[in-house]
Amino acid sequence: MVDEQATGRAIPEPILNWTLRLADEAGHAAPGCEPWRTLGQHDAWVGRYPTAHPPLRVQEMHAGRCAEFAKAGYLMHRVAAGTPYRISRLFGFWHISDADLTWLQVQRGDLTLYLALAGGATGLRGDHAVAWYCARCGHEIARQAFARAGRTGAFLAERSRAAVAAFNATAEGRRCPACGWEHPPAYPFSPLDPQAADAPPPPW
Numbered sequence: 001m002v003d004e005q006a007t008g009r010a011i012p013e014p015i016l017n018w019t020l021r022l023a024d025e026a027g028h029a030a031p032g033c034e035p036w037r038t039l040g041q042h043d044a045w046v047g048r049y050p051t052a053h054p055p056l057r058v059q060e061m062h063a064g065r066c067a068e069f070a071k072a073g074y075l076m077h078r079v080a081a082g083t084p085y086r087i088s089r090l091f092g093f094w095h096i097s098d099a100d101l102t103w104l105q106v107q108r109g110d111l112t113l114y115l116a117l118a119g120g121a122t123g124l125r126g127d128h129a130v131a132w133y134c135a136r137c138g139h140e141i142a143r144q145a146f147a148r149a150g151r152t153g154a155f156l157a158e159r160s161r162a163a164v165a166a167f168n169a170t171a172e173g174r175r176c177p178a179c180g181w182e183h184p185p186a187y188p189f190s191p192l193d194p195q196a197a198d199a200p201p202p203p204w
């Protein structure tokens with residue numbers, strides 16, 4: 001920890017009192033999204049999507065099988081540290097982190113509000129990885145690890161882009177080593193992008 005602090009990269013102790021405004025006092029908010037922001041040990045992202053936009057869904061990988069957490073209305077879901085997950089229509093890769101992520105969905109009127117809250121623990125190294133899985137057999141096709149790569153928000157929005165580009169570079173690199181299925185090209189973190197098209201999920 002000492003070396004991290006010396007370079008200024010340590011994730012700080014909690015700021016005990018922070019507030020993130022999701023809507024005004026009457027519950028009104030305009031469609032749009034905010035950049036990731038740092039709140040003490042947490043990283044937070046807020047997206048306010050028109051209800052007409054296809055919903056964002058949390059998907060996790062467990063022993064080669066995909067589980068989706070897809071309920072309408074109000075939802076809070078925790079992705080445990082170390083679990084490969086993706087959020088459909090938000091980023092086209094599977095993210096593995098040493099930090100927990102809490103996902104909140106609030107469907108209200110003609111707006112669906114999403115909140116991602118990552119981190120919140122002391123002593124995190126900031127280890128991240130991205131991976132892709134076969135939609136036919138669930139086998140892992142590719143994975144790239146990033147040790148001590150910093151905070152979740154900056155990683156998802158920026159540092160993961162090079163790995164996505166590398167994955168997209170060749171069809172051979174997107175081919176399942178177990179069954180030969182070719183994964184389509186992936187897309188980076190893309191909030192409110194109606195063109196964001198997810199690869200078919202691995203088997204359920």
Ligand SMILES: [Zn+2]
Binds near residue numbers: 134136138181
């Ligand atoms: Zn396969």
